[in-house]
Amino acid sequence: MPKNCNFIEKLREVGLRPTKQRVKMCEVLYNREKTFHFTINDLVKLLSEKMNQKISLATVYNTVHAFEKKGYLKEISINSDKSYFDTNTSLHHHFYDEDTHELIDCDENDIDPVNIKKNITGKKINSVEVLVKVASDNQNQK
Amino acid sequence: MPKNCNFIEKLREVGLRPTKQRVKMCEVLYNREKTFHFTINDLVKLLSEKMNQKISLATVYNTVHAFEKKGYLKEISINSDKSYFDTNTSLHHHFYDEDTHELIDCDENDIDPVNIKKNITGKKINSVEVLVKVASDNQNQK
DNA sequence: CAACAGTTTAGAATTATTATAATGTAGATT
DNA sequence: AATCTACATTATAATAATTCTAAACTGTTG
Ligand SMILES: [Mn+2]
Ligand SMILES: [Mn+2]
Ligand SMILES: [Zn+2]
Ligand SMILES: [Zn+2]
Numbered sequence: 001m002p003k004n005c006n007f008i009e010k011l012r013e014v015g016l017r018p019t020k021q022r023v024k025m026c027e028v029l030y031n032r033e034k035t036f037h038f039t040i041n042d043l044v045k046l047l048s049e050k051m052n053q054k055i056s057l058a059t060v061y062n063t064v065h066a067f068e069k070k071g072y073l074k075e076i077s078i079n080s081d082k083s084y085f086d087t088n089t090s091l092h093h094h095f096y097d098e099d100t101h102e103l104i105d106c107d108e109n110d111i112d113p114v115n116i117k118k119n120i121t122g123k124k125i126n127s128v129e130v131l132v133k134v135a136s137d138n139q140n141q142k
Numbered sequence: 143m144p145k146n147c148n149f150i151e152k153l154r155e156v157g158l159r160p161t162k163q164r165v166k167m168c169e170v171l172y173n174r175e176k177t178f179h180f181t182i183n184d185l186v187k188l189l190s191e192k193m194n195q196k197i198s199l200a201t202v203y204n205t206v207h208a209f210e211k212k213g214y215l216k217e218i219s220i221n222s223d224k225s226y227f228d229t230n231t232s233l234h235h236h237f238y239d240e241d242t243h244e245l246i247d248c249d250e251n252d253i254d255p256v257n258i259k260k261n262i263t264g265k266k267i268n269s270v271e272v273l274v275k276v277a278s279d280n281q282n283q284k
Numbered sequence: 285c286a287a288c289a290g291t292t293t294a295g296a297a298t299t300a301t302t303a304t305a306a307t308g309t310a311g312a313t314t
Numbered sequence: 315a316a317t318c319t320a321c322a323t324t325a326t327a328a329t330a331a332t333t334c335t336a337a338a339c340t341g342t343t344g
Contacts, residue, residue: 017309017310017311017320017321017322018310019309019310019321019322019323021322021323022322039300040300040301041300055323055324056323056324056325057301057324057325058302058303058323058324058325058326059322059323059324061300061301061302062322062323063322075222077219077220077221077222078219079219079222080217080219080221080222080223080224080225080226080331081299081300081331081332082222082299082300082301083222083300083301084222095260095262097262097265098268104262106260109259109260110258110259110260111256111257111258111259111260112256112257112258112259114253114254114256114272115253115254116252116253116254116274117251117252117253117254118237118248118251118252118253120237120239120246120276122278122279123239123241123276123277123278123279124276124277124278124279124281125274125275125276126240126275126276126277127273127274127275128272128273128274128275129272129273129275130256130270130271130272131269131270131271131273132258132267132269132270133267133268133269133270133271134262134265134266134267134268135265135266135268136264136265136266137264137265137266139266159289159290159291159340159341159342160341161290161291161292161340161341162340163291163292164291182331182332183331197292197293198292198293198294199293199294199332200292200293200294200295200332200333200334201291201292201293203331203332203333204291204292204333205291222300223300223301223330223331224330224331224332225331225332
């Protein structure tokens with residue numbers, strides 16, 4: 001998804017009707033500096049509280065999944081209680097803060113390419129992703 | 143958990159009463175050659191069909207979580223629909239077969255140590271895990 | 285063999301997610 | 315602009331995974 005606005009164009013490009021719900025969701029998701037990692041509930045809350053936009057839960061689910069299918073969002077598995085989504089759809093690694101339950105993106109400089117020596121006959125590698133779990137370091141408290 | 147039997151001893155060691163349900167579950171989980179990756183439902187089915195042991199769903203949930211807390215099982219996140227557990231509680235990497243939805247353990251020889259250059263102040267790294275997704279290679283079909 | 289704490293159980297409750305079906309609307313057709 | 319139609323939104327019901335509850339049961343200790 002683009003940097004700034006014209007979400008209407010962008011939606012149309014992939015064959016999604018630019019309804020006002022979809023445009024509002026784009027604004028919330030993509031008008032921001034950094035990658036956004038969220039649950040459906042986070043998103044519903046944001047829409048309703050910050051944006052004053054009441055969108056039915058079913059629509060939020062439908063739209064998030066439509067965006068996922070079109071490559072505007074990526075689902076990530078860090079917790080099996082609920083689904084997390086990521087506005088950064090490129091293949092990338094994550095730090096997961098076990099204290100705050102926040103996800104942080106890595107870029108190419110943060111982790112060296114992973115060297116995989118195993119190979120499964122008849123299968124090809126589709127993705128390689130690293131999850132680094134961190135927590136507050138209670139070692140250095142003088 | 144041990145290679146063969148005497149689960150009664152082992153359970154007692156960590157302060158879990160060796161009830162017949164718990165011992166049966168140990169047998170199903172640990173009397174096997176390789177690591178076992180499973181969902182609660184897989185386990186309930188195994189117990190009931192293969193072992194002819196009807197254990198209440200609530201007990202299976204309770205016991206799996208008790209085992210997890212005691213370090214006999216590890217929870218892994220690959221899919222957000224349901225929880226997966228792993229009898230291999232060591233820190234290890236996985237291949238995930240997107241066709242069969244099977245998990246395969248890696249050992250130290252399969253993937254080189256991951257070199258992490260990013261560091262978050264005040265936080266220490268608790269774990270680093272790699273997930274390699276594979277699928278059938280439809281390239282080489284002469 | 286008590287007595288008690290911990291355990292199992294059926295079933296209800298909760299939470300996340302998906303399905304249904306009626307109503308609304310974007311965009312094309314006249 | 316009025317009409318049409320496919321697709322979208324919505325409230326609500328249904329389903330699925332998980333957790334809670336409270337009563338009955340059982341392993342252990344004395
Ligand atoms: Mn999905
Ligand atoms: Mn858990
Ligand atoms: Zn990310
Ligand atoms: Zn494993």
